Amino acid sequence: MEADHVLVERAKQGELKAFSELVYRHQKSLLRLAYRVVGDLETAQDVVQESFMKAYQKISAFEGRSAFKSWIFQITLNTAKNKLRGRRPEFVDIEKASLSDKTNLEADLMSGDLKILVQTEINRLPDRQRMALSLRIFDDLSFAEIAEVMKCPYDTAKANYRHALIKMRQYLGEQQGMQLYLKDNQVEHQEVDA
Amino acid sequence: MKKKRCFDLKAFDPAASIESRLADPEFMHDFHAQTMAKIILTEQMRARTQHSQEHAISLERPVEDQDVSQAFGKR
Numbered sequence: 001m002e003a004d005h006v007l008v009e010r011a012k013q014g015e016l017k018a019f020s021e022l023v024y025r026h027q028k029s030l031l032r033l034a035y036r037v038v039g040d041l042e043t044a045q046d047v048v049q050e051s052f053m054k055a056y057q058k059i060s061a062f063e064g065r066s067a068f069k070s071w072i073f074q075i076t077l078n079t080a081k082n083k084l085r086g087r088r089p090e091f092v093d094i095e096k097a098s099l100s101d102k103t104n105l106e107a108d109l110m111s112g113d114l115k116i117l118v119q120t121e122i123n124r125l126p127d128r129q130r131m132a133l134s135l136r137i138f139d140d141l142s143f144a145e146i147a148e149v150m151k152c153p154y155d156t157a158k159a160n161y162r163h164a165l166i167k168m169r170q171y172l173g174e175q176q177g178m179q180l181y182l183k184d185n186q187v188e189h190q191e192v193d194a
Numbered sequence: 195m196k197k198k199r200c201f202d203l204k205a206f207d208p209a210a211s212i213e214s215r216l217a218d219p220e221f222m223h224d225f226h227a228q229t230m231a232k233i234i235l236t237e238q239m240r241a242r243t244q245h246s247q248e249h250a251i252s253l254e255r256p257v258e259d260q261d262v263s264q265a266f267g268k269r
Contacts, residue, residue: 016230016233019233020230024226027226027229028216031209031216031225032207032209032212033209035209036209039208041212041215045225048225048229049228053233053236057240115206118203118206119208137203137204137207138209
């Protein structure tokens with residue numbers, strides 16, 4: 001399998017097949033990314049297609065200082081945010097999302113109510129914290145990649161993610177006395193002997 | 195040592211609701227084909243617009259030259 005940067009170089013030479021491979025390779029993760037921002041699949045499809053069209057038009061200007069993946073993520077995120085502008089924000093009715101008294105967290109998780117509450121809380125995070133959290137947890141991006149997508153220094157990307165986690169932990173701790181499993185973050189991990 | 199995994203935020207991914215669609219090869223194949231068709235169409239339109247603009251410029255030039263010659267009384 002050819003690396004992205006090889007395909008990018010071939011696409012720059014006008015090889016449409018190489019760009020087609022890049023589309024095939026990244027379309028799923030971009031659809032997820034766009035869907036998380038716009039909230040419906042049809043709009044997410046438009047966003048991703050528009051993003052690939054923009055990328056194809058600008059491919060000769062892409063210098064490769066960042067990975068193609070970071071670049072296309074950045075384009076998609078901006079396109080999705082632009083689509084949202086002028087659209088009325090949809091709010092989840094907090095009154096309808098009541099927490100049950102059950103102590104079984106898994107059962108709560110399955111019920112959907114908790115899901116709505118947690119997603120509402122994620123949506124209430126400041127923009128850049130939410131973005132960092134989403135890119136790290138849901139898209140499995142490294143902090144270096146998040147920094148490229150968000151056009152910010154590495155430490156800022158990490159700080160945004162950590163602040164988001166602290167807020168989420170605080171909220172979840174208040175609500176359920178739960179602890180967050182913090183992915184790939186040794187400082188935040190709680191480790192116990194097996 | 196074992197990581198204590200009490201609660202995983204990944205379980206709250208809003209995009210989880212579209213996973214079944216994304217797992218459908220036909221859906222993804224169609225989406226890919228549509229994307230590439232849009233790219234090709236846009237490129238063709240761009241090339242056509244560029245060509246017609248260049249053609250218009252090349253038609254304008256002799257007229258300008260002629261006008262300038264007439265203005266200075268040259269034949």
